[in-house]
Amino acid sequence: MKNKVSQFVFFAIGILALLGVLNSPIALLLGFIFALIFSHPYKKESQKTISYLLKIAVVGLGFGMFIKETLETGKEGLTLTFFSILITISLGILLARLLKIDLKLGHLITSGTAICGGSAIAAVAPVIKAEPKTISIALGIVFLLNSIALFIFPPLGHFFNLSQNEFGLWCAVAIHDTSSVVGAALGYGDEALRIATTVKLSRTLWIIPLSILSMFLFKTKGEKIKIPYFIGLFILAILINSADILPTIITDNIVLISKRLLVLTLFLVGTTISFADLKVTGYKPILMAVILWVTISVFALVYITHF
Template identity: 70%
Template sequence: MLSKIAKPIFFILILVALLGFINSPTALLLGFLFTFIFSNPYLKQSQKAIQILLKVAVVGLGFGMFIKETLQTSKDGLSLTFYSIVLTVAFGIILTKWLKLDRKLGHLITSGTSICGGSAIAAVSPVINADGKTISLALGVVFLLNSVALLIFPPIGSILNLTQHQFGLWAAIAIHDTSSVVGAALSYGDEALKIATTVKLSRTLWIIPLSVFSMFLFKSKGQKIKIPYFIFLFILAILINSYEILPAVISSNIVLISKRLLIVTLFLVGTTVSFSDIKQTGFKPIVLALSLWIFISIFSLVYIIYQ
């Protein structure tokens, strides 16, 4: 009985998200509930759709930004980005040894926590020759914390009276995956969303030096480094908007559609969670990921408030 109604409910919920009837945390929770009750009937398609929709939506958000403000935001977040990545990676290496955790699993979790979640794990895993199980475990742990962050960061930001600028910067640094970053910032405000998206994408470019570092750390040779090319489309969208190549009404509608696509993406993210994988992970990888997440969250928050 459940299998018969799963597919229509799946598409109804996507439509509800697309029409803007729910916000990003609600979309994620509905995704969790759906996969818990029914299980995702389109799991592989959803995983592919997440990657495509996220990139399309992020590029679309560029049509609501201006190059001058974007460059200033990137400049403001540069030092914090650098310090947070270096310190988190160093802390991750130390904790992995201390916990006696599998070295490759520890490095993938550290990479995902320090830069951009699943994207960093996907980029670094072939460089260090990680197997499928190790990649899945790392993704499961990081994904779990991403989901928690999306739900708790906006309330914490409100309790601490963080400004839109402060919250956007904090979300971009302390939340791992781009989907959760933009989801949390979207629920906090438009300015927070612009800042979080800009800083997060500039942070994503650090995948390249991290991959090179990983090559030396694991003595890998002849491996290709994945470059997140869609970031250049995001920059192009900002330039198009800055020079008013498109009418304002078109640009604003592109941004609106992009925000709706982000909500759909977060619903799909919730439907792809694997509770069995997370359960099989054990406590050590979760201890590592949680420790790194707490560290980067507190460090970045203190830095932002007192800089």
């Protein structure tokens, strides 16, 4: 009986997300509540679905962008992206040693903070031959901070009187995972969403040099580096939209569906966070992740508003 109730609630909230009834923070919050009250009926399936839905949604958002604006945005965020990654990785290596955290766990947390959350962790983990439990802990911590960011960044953006351009840049650099970056920007405005998506995806390409660096740091060889191929589809979607190949009514609807898929993705993210795993880790990995996050958030904010 309990399983049937959990299935009903799970699908009911999912349908509400797809119908556009829920916004990003509410969908994520309902995911948390669901995880606390119910035993997840489709946990493994949800974890796999999150990755696919996010990629489909991001590619769909490309149909609302134009190549000229995208190139300008990517160029604008390049310097900030480089320095933020450099600072995060350097500080992460130092903190892992100072706090005496397992070096592989520390590196995964650092990778997730520096580039793109769960995607970076998933890419780097096999390269450094991390254990499943270590991967799970790193993902849990990064997803928890992502979730907090989704709630606090939009109010902070308004508090600091950030323009949509500035907010899009800030959340693309300071929020770990693409789902939360897009979720936060979604409620701030269309321009913020466009900028945040573009800068975040260009940032994702840094997975490749990070994976190579990880090989040298942990002296591993022969492991495959995962290249985020869906970024190519995102660029293709932008090119199709820029060339006016499809009618506006079609591209507008693709973007609308993509936004709703993102809200559904955030609900699924909330349902898969394991508070039990986070409790077992102790405070040091979480402390490390928070220090990295606050450092990069403050650095990015100062850079955007003063340079």
